[in-house]
Amino acid sequence: MPELPETETIARDLQARVRGASVRDVTVLRDDVLRGANAGELAEHVTGCTIAAVWRRAKLIVLDLEAPRASGSNHCGHAITRAGHIVVQPRFTGSLLVDDGTLPEGLADYLTVTFTLHDGRALHYRDVRRLGTVSWMNPARFAEYQRTLGPEPLDDEFTATTLRAALGDSSRVIKAALMDQHRLAGVGNIYATEALWAAQIDPSRETRSLVEPEWVALHDALRRILTASITARGTSFRDYRDASGERGDFVRQLQAYGREAQPCARCGKRLIATHAVDGRNTVFCAYCQR
Ligand SMILES: [Zn+2]
Numbered sequence: 001m002p003e004l005p006e007t008e009t010i011a012r013d014l015q016a017r018v019r020g021a022s023v024r025d026v027t028v029l030r031d032d033v034l035r036g037a038n039a040g041e042l043a044e045h046v047t048g049c050t051i052a053a054v055w056r057r058a059k060l061i062v063l064d065l066e067a068p069r070a071s072g073s074n075h076c077g078h079a080i081t082r083a084g085h086i087v088v089q090p091r092f093t094g095s096l097l098v099d100d101g102t103l104p105e106g107l108a109d110y111l112t113v114t115f116t117l118h119d120g121r122a123l124h125y126r127d128v129r130r131l132g133t134v135s136w137m138n139p140a141r142f143a144e145y146q147r148t149l150g151p152e153p154l155d156d157e158f159t160a161t162t163l164r165a166a167l168g169d170s171s172r173v174i175k176a177a178l179m180d181q182h183r184l185a186g187v188g189n190i191y192a193t194e195a196l197w198a199a200q201i202d203p204s205r206e207t208r209s210l211v212e213p214e215w216v217a218l219h220d221a222l223r224r225i226l227t228a229s230i231t232a233r234g235t236s237f238r239d240y241r242d243a244s245g246e247r248g249d250f251v252r253q254l255q256a257y258g259r260e261a262q263p264c265a266r267c268g269k270r271l272i273a274t275h276a277v278d279g280r281n282t283v284f285c286a287y288c289q290r
Contacts, residue, residue, distance in 0.1 A: 002090045004153070004186030005229035006248060007056045010096055013243035014054040014061070014123075017098050021117040022050045022068070030112040033094075033127060037136035045136055046115070049083050058149050058185035061088040061096060062142075085142045087135040088125060094132030097124045097245055104245045150184040153222050160219035167207050174210065175203035176278040178222075187222065189280050190235055190257045195221040197256035200266075202289045204277045228253060256283045264288060 002010070023046050028039035037045060049065040056062065067083040088096055093110075097103060099122040107126060113134050115123040125134050137145060150166055151158055166184050167177040178184060178192040187195070196203045198221035201214055210218070229235060234248030235257075242248065251258070255265050260273030264285040273283050 001059075001092050001188055002094075002234070003059055003188040003191050004056070004226050005191070005232075005250065006234035006242075007059050007061055007090070007186070008230050009234045009242050009248065010090075011054050011056040011061050014063075014096060014098065017243065018051050018117065018121075018123055019053060020050065021119060021121070023047055023065075024116045024118050027114040027116070028112070029114070030127075030130060033112045033125065033130055033132060033134050035133045035135035036141070042113075042134075042136055045084060046086065056186075057146065057152075058181050059089065059188065061090070062086070063088075084136060084138045087137055087142070087145070089133045089135070090127070091132040093128040093130075095126050095245075096243055097126055098122075098243050099124055107245045148182055150180070150182055152185050153187065154226055158219075158223075160216045163219045163222070164210075164215045168210070168215070170207040172207055173203065173277055174201060174205050174207045174218075175282060177207040179278070186226070189282075190254075191222070191225060191229070193257040193283055194225050194255060197284060197289060198225060200289050202286075203282050203284050256285070259283060 025047055026043040028034065028042065031039050034042060046065055048068040050068070051063055052066045053064040054061065063086040065083045065086065088094065090096070097107060110126050110128045111124045112127050112130060113125040117123065151162055163184070167174070170177045175192050175196060178187050178195065179189065193203070195218060199214065199217040201210065201218060229250040232248060232250035232253065233242060233246070235250040235254065236247035256271060259271050260283045261270055263269065264271055264287065267285060267288045269285060269287040271283050272286050273281055275281060
């Protein structure tokens with residue numbers, strides 16, 4: 001499931017490749033991924049719009065769309081051109097792919113929504129299991145939705161104090177708190193597992209039991225690991241692909257996630273896998289994570 005680094009990689013690629021393009025038409029092959037608009041409404045909203053920007057929020061890819069001409073004006077008479085946002089949540093098997101005729105073979109199936117661009121290229125939302133979503137949100141709805149999400153761990157102003165304030169009072173286990181998108185944006189099973197290993201914190205600890213040096217260590221680990229993974233273009237397990245259909249390389253730098261029964265790189269004991277922490281697969285070192 002794409003987390004912050006994978007989603008950031010997709011968004012940056014799309015920003016470089018489709019920003020400024022306009023949408024010629026929309027084809028919906030599987031409408032069960034749509035939210036906020038049916039196929040006809042989506043086409044009505046986005047046809048003719050320009051993709052003004054593509055960026056990431058939490059584990060979502062956001063396309064800012066501008067209307068082709070002034071769709072209204074404010075009290076000063078200035079044109080209002082912001083049409084709305086397409087918000088893509090890839091979840092388990094979703095990917096956004098730019099098709100300029102060079103898309104790798106084998107990725108042309110499982111397409112659900114295709115935006116044909118004015119230059120003939122296509123932007124596909126592909127999803128094997130169709131648990132991901134493509135949402136249409138007008139600016140007010142999008143602003144409201146954003147307010148339900150926690151702070152971004154890579155923002156300049158995100159400090160250890162911010163992290164503690166976002167999570168600290170919870171009696172839940174720290175791993176589950178880290179993965180709660182309402183408290184902290186962008187972190188899922190891979191990066192919660194990795195950050196807790198790096199900070200030497202037992203994933204099953206009650207969040208409120210963490211002390212100041214642990215919050216500092218966890219904050220440092222989160223930012224360092226997320227940044228390193230973006231540099232490596234994310235972690236690929238199974239279905240994650242970037243906007244060109246390529247896999248991410250951070251898998252080689254993982255210290256805990258996916259390494260159950262292998263030796264801990266810090267102390268040499270065997271890493272343990274359990275579902276007892278939060279119902280998800282959690283890998284940790286019972287000797288040096290306390
Ligand atoms: Zn260890």
